[in-house]
Amino acid sequence: MKDNVPKLLADAMSGNDYDIDVITKHCKIPWLKLDIKFDVPTYDDLAELNSNTDWREKWNYPTLEQDSYQVNGWNGNVFFGPKDWTLFLDQSSQEQKEHDHDEDSKCRSFRKKLDYGWYVDEPSYIRKQVRNIIPDSELNLVNSYSLPPGGYVFPHRDYAIDGMGLAKIYVALKWPEGSVFGMYGCGNIPIKEGDIFLVNNYTLPHWVHNSSTDDRIVIDISANLHSPKIKKAIISGFKHSFVY
Amino acid sequence: MQVDLTLTADYKDIAPICRVCSSITSQTFRLDQKQNSISTEIQFKNEDSINIEFVNKDDNDDNTVEILKVKLDGIDLQHFIYEGSFSPIYNKEWFEKQNPKPPLIYSPCTELRHNGTWSLNIKLPVWKMIMNKWITDER
Numbered sequence: 001m002k003d004n005v006p007k008l009l010a011d012a013m014s015g016n017d018y019d020i021d022v023i024t025k026h027c028k029i030p031w032l033k034l035d036i037k038f039d040v041p042t043y044d045d046l047a048e049l050n051s052n053t054d055w056r057e058k059w060n061y062p063t064l065e066q067d068s069y070q071v072n073g074w075n076g077n078v079f080f081g082p083k084d085w086t087l088f089l090d091q092s093s094q095e096q097k098e099h100d101h102d103e104d105s106k107c108r109s110f111r112k113k114l115d116y117g118w119y120v121d122e123p124s125y126i127r128k129q130v131r132n133i134i135p136d137s138e139l140n141l142v143n144s145y146s147l148p149p150g151g152y153v154f155p156h157r158d159y160a161i162d163g164m165g166l167a168k169i170y171v172a173l174k175w176p177e178g179s180v181f182g183m184y185g186c187g188n189i190p191i192k193e194g195d196i197f198l199v200n201n202y203t204l205p206h207w208v209h210n211s212s213t214d215d216r217i218v219i220d221i222s223a224n225l226h227s228p229k230i231k232k233a234i235i236s237g238f239k240h241s242f243v244y
Numbered sequence: 245m246q247v248d249l250t251l252t253a254d255y256k257d258i259a260p261i262c263r264v265c266s267s268i269t270s271q272t273f274r275l276d277q278k279q280n281s282i283s284t285e286i287q288f289k290n291e292d293s294i295n296i297e298f299v300n301k302d303d304n305d306d307n308t309v310e311i312l313k314v315k316l317d318g319i320d321l322q323h324f325i326y327e328g329s330f331s332p333i334y335n336k337e338w339f340e341k342q343n344p345k346p347p348l349i350y351s352p353c354t355e356l357r358h359n360g361t362w363s364l365n366i367k368l369p370v371w372k373m374i375m376n377k378w379i380t381d382e383r
Contacts, residue, residue: 155371155374204378
């Protein structure tokens with residue numbers, strides 16, 4: 001009987017390995033839990049991650065109206081990214097675009113054109129933890145997102161330059177009870193403190209809120225998803241969610 | 245449902261009058277301030293439209309209305325107001341003098357410079373309508 005199977009079908013059946021490009025770009029999966037961890041941060045480690053610059057100002061986003069209710073308290077620090085920030089912003093602002101693209105996407109786009117590096121020194125917690133999982137050469141952006149008690153980001157959808165879907169490595173370093181990451185039509189992402197998820201912020205509207213009395217701190221990583229440890233974690237996470 | 249509108253009015257002596265309506269109910273407002281904040285209660289069907297009808301255009305006064313903000317059920321429709329369309333009812337004498345003829349419908353359009361109706365299709369609940377617009381938004 002096997003001899004009667006058309007070649008295309010035979011090839012598809014024999015070569016149907018897990019392909020992370022298909023999983024991350026075409027499946028439109030809203031999120032995937034990755035079986036990787038950061039070491040638990042100390043108080044000082046967390047203090048290092050708190051934002052001391054204005055995120056919107058750093059990225060040259062237009063100043064929101066004074067009475068805007070779309071973002072409240074949300075901020076972040078960049079730890080790894082383009083070395084010459086002014087040049088990067090200048091070049092990314094010259095792109096022809098229908099929508100403003102998100103930060104991860106911009107940093108992916110210029111990775112091969114500009115020089116990238118760390119903004120924090122070698123002994124830092126964040127640098128060590130990220131390097132345990134992904135080499136510097138595979139990184140596009142590492143930043144924090146901090147959200148104080150009562151903080152929120154209004155429902156919105158992000159847009160990518162490169163058609164990516166599941167791409168944001170989302171490390172819930174400090175995720176007090178009452179933190180919410182809602183994904184339209186899919187409920188809340190079941191994040192617990194310490195979890196690392198791969199999040200698709202490009203397909204569905206989503207939002208965050210911190211109704212706790214403590215700060216919520218997340219590390220966002222944009223990286224080459226073919227980097228070996230990440231690739232392995234994506235396939236393992238996919239199998240865990242859909243196969244086993 | 246609570247409807248909050250921010251409308252600017254430009255006029256010399258004749259303040260614009262607008263009728264705000266759905267397929268079920270309507271309310272009429274005189275826009276005598278430069279910027280007018282209107283809060284009213286309008287009933288909508290699950291699939292309906294919110295309409296703002298400019299009813300007293302005066303060509304000598306050249307009064308006009310601009311739609312700045314539309315909030316339904318406390319939710320700002322933001323840039324979705326640019327999906328609305330304006331169907332003018334032209335002054336017949338003015339229209340006949342025009343060559344080429346002006347369009348029958350303007351979209352996007354938030355400035356009402358003729359009598360006519362600005363209309364935006366809506367679906368309830370409003371929050372879900374907005375989410376579904378984002379989902380189908382082409383990149």
